[in-house]
Each structure stands twice: as C-alpha cells, then as structure tokens.
Amino acid sequence: MKKTLTIVIPTYNMQDYLNRCLDSFSVAPELMEQLEVLVVNDGSKDNGPDIVRQYAAKDKRIKLLEQPNSGCASARNHGIREAKGRYFCFLDSDDYWDPEFLKEQLHFMAEKKAAIVTCSIRRVDENGVAILSPQIVPQRMTYYDILKSCNLPCLATVIDTGRLHDIRFREELRNLRDDYALWLSLMKQTDYAYGNQQVLANYRISSAQVTGNKRKVIIPQFMVNYKVEKLGFCRSLYYLLHWAWNGYKKYHE
Numbered sequence: 001m002k003k004t005l006t007i008v009i010p011t012y013n014m015q016d017y018l019n020r021c022l023d024s025f026s027v028a029p030e031l032m033e034q035l036e037v038l039v040v041n042d043g044s045k046d047n048g049p050d051i052v053r054q055y056a057a058k059d060k061r062i063k064l065l066e067q068p069n070s071g072c073a074s075a076r077n078h079g080i081r082e083a084k085g086r087y088f089c090f091l092d093s094d095d096y097w098d099p100e101f102l103k104e105q106l107h108f109m110a111e112k113k114a115a116i117v118t119c120s121i122r123r124v125d126e127n128g129v130a131i132l133s134p135q136i137v138p139q140r141m142t143y144y145d146i147l148k149s150c151n152l153p154c155l156a157t158v159i160d161t162g163r164l165h166d167i168r169f170r171e172e173l174r175n176l177r178d179d180y181a182l183w184l185s186l187m188k189q190t191d192y193a194y195g196n197q198q199v200l201a202n203y204r205i206s207s208a209q210v211t212g213n214k215r216k217v218i219i220p221q222f223m224v225n226y227k228v229e230k231l232g233f234c235r236s237l238y239y240l241l242h243w244a245w246n247g248y249k250k251y252h253e
Contacts, residue, residue, distance in 0.1 A: 004034035005102065005158075006085030010075030011052070011093035012042040017204070018051045020128065024096035026059060031102055037062045038079040039093070043069030048093070073169035073178040080167055088159050088167065090179075094204045095155040101200040105158050108196045115163040116186060116193035119156045119200045126206060135203075135250060137195030143187040147225065147239040149246035152183045152193060156201040164189050170228070176220035181228050218244070 007025065011018065025037065039052045041064060049064060056062040067078055076090055087106070091097070101119070109117045123132045137151045146152065161167060164186050169178045187193060221243060225236035 004085060005031065005036070005087045005089065005106070006079070006083040007035070007037045007089045007091055008076055008079030008083065009037065009039045009091050009093050010042055010072045010079070011039055011044060011048050012069065012072075012075075013044050013046045013048065014093040015044075015046040015048040015051060017094040017096075018048050021091065021093050021096045022052070022055050022062070024091075024099070025102060026055075028099075028102045032061065035061050035102075036084060038065055038082055039063070040065045040067065040075040040078045042067060042071065042075040071171065071175045073171045073173065073175050076169045077171065080169075086160065086162050088161060089157070090154050092155060096202050097155075098200045098202070104198060104200055105196065108194070109158055109160065112194040114192070114194045115160045115190040116152070116183075117158050117196060118152050118193065119196040119198055121153050121156050121201045121203045122199050124202050124204050126204065128202070128204070131205070132251065134199045136197055136199075139195050139197065141187075141193045141195065142191070143184065146180075146183055146187055146193070147229075147231075148242035150180050150183060150243070151195065153201065153203060154179045155203055157183075157193075159186060173220065173224070176217055177224050180221065181224050184224070184229060 009021065028035065039062065041049045052062065052064045056064055065078055065082060067075065105117060105119060118137050120134055120136045122130055122134050125131050138145065141151055159167065166185065170181045173181060222236055222240045225231050225239050226233065231239065
C-alpha cells in the first residue's frame with residue numbers, strides 16, 4: 001500500500017538533537033500505517049546512525065539510509081528517490097515538531113485543497129528554549145511573494161507530489177539556497193501556497209546564525225534569482241533587496 005506521507009530527515013553529526021527530532025512524530029499513532037520516515041545519514045562521524053537504528057528497531061515507520069558525506073541537498077534527494085509517499089515533508093535533524101503538526105497540516109492541506117502548505121514556527125536555542133518571537137507565516141503566498149520573502153520554512157512545509165512534479169533540490173548550489181530554488185520551481189506549478197498561522201514547528205538557531213547566515217547567503221540568493229530564475233539583473237536585485245529587508249525584520253521584531 002502506498003504511504004500517505006514521507007518525512008525526509010538528512011543528518012550529519014547531530015547526535016545531540018536526534019532524539020528530540022525523532023520523538024516529535026512518534027506521537028502520531030493515527031498515522032502509523034500511512035507514514036514513513038527516511039533518515040539519511042550523510043556520512044556522520046558521531047553516534048547519530050546508531051540512535052536512528054535504535055528507533056528503527058522499535059518503530060517500523062523509520063528507515064535509515066546511508067551515503068558518503070555529500071551535503072544536505074544530496075541527502076534530501078536520496079530520500080526523495082526512496083520515498084513512497086504522496087505527501088512530502090523535510091525536517092532537519094536538529095529541528096522538531098509539536099505533537100499535532102502532522103494531523104493539523106494534513107487537515108489544513110485538505111481544507112485548502114492546496115498543493116503546498118506551511119505553518120508558523122517557533123525559534124528556539126540549542127536547549128529548545130524559545131527565543132525571539134514566533135515567525136508567523138502569511139495566510140497565502142504567490143511565486144512573487146516567495147521572491148520577496150521565502151516564507152516556506154523547510155521544516156514546516158508539506159507538498160503534494162500528486163499535483164507537483166520535478167521535486168529535486170539543486171545540488172549544484174552546494175547547500176546554499178537550494179531549498180529556496182525548489183520552492184520557486186514548485187510555486188510555478190500552483191497559484192498559491194497556504195500558511196497555517198498556528199505555531200506547530202520548532203526551528204533551532206544559534207546567536208551566530210541571526211546575522212552570519214544571512215550574510216553568507218546574500219550572493220547565492222541573488223544568483224538563484226539571476227541564473228536559475230533568469231529574472232535579469234535589475235529584477236534580481238529588486239527582489240534581493242526585498243528579501244534582505246524582510247529577513248532583517250524577522251530577527252528584529
């Protein structure tokens with residue numbers, strides 16, 4: 001029987017966070033027979049794979065996939081190739097969901113008859129303590145909205161592969177804005193993505209990420225607009241400036 005939902009979790013040296021991540025969907029017994037969890041070990045050098053094996057021994061929904069270290073985009077694509085589900089979620093191994101995430105998001109997707117849905121997220125520190133304010137997603141987004149502010153957090157977004165195609169992270173971007181490029185390609189296939197304003201997912205960040213990561217991805221962000229989306233120099237810069245300003249506001253509200 002075809003699984004209803006596939007969760008792809010890339011992991012690389014994240015043993016300290018894996019338990020919290022894997023526990024966040026083990027509380028979804030109503031999806032027991034319809035769920036598969038593909039944890040892709042991207043060449044970890046810690047005990048993370050052993051932790052996954054322990055969970056897999058107790059929960060038949062969980063499967064460990066192995067590959068040499070090739071980056072997060074490659075690991076996610078590995079999971080996509082092995083997936084049997086119609087609906088896909090991508091959860092990083094240091095993030096986690098609230099217990100009701102899966103049930104609420106699948107209900108929300110059915111209610112909106114949507115191909116892509118997301119939800120609001122809670123920003124937490126290394127210890128799982130909430131910091132900043134929750135990131136509340138818009139109720140509805142277009143392709144052009146995503147260019148200005150990518151409000152499709154990877155950990156919070158569910159996609160319907162029955163209505164979307166060519167689901168692949170661009171490995172040539174070397175893990176910098178590969179998720180952004182994917183969302184743009186999928187948004188060309190549907191009119192809207194819908195945002196559930198409930199806070200249902202937890203995104204783990206450090207103080208260094210608040211400014212450091214944003215600076216690191218400025219050029220890759222522009223290059224996706226310019227080279228991948230072929231928007232031209234002026235339009236690529238226009239959307240980059242919107243993205244930078246909206247990103248600044250997310251961390252200074």
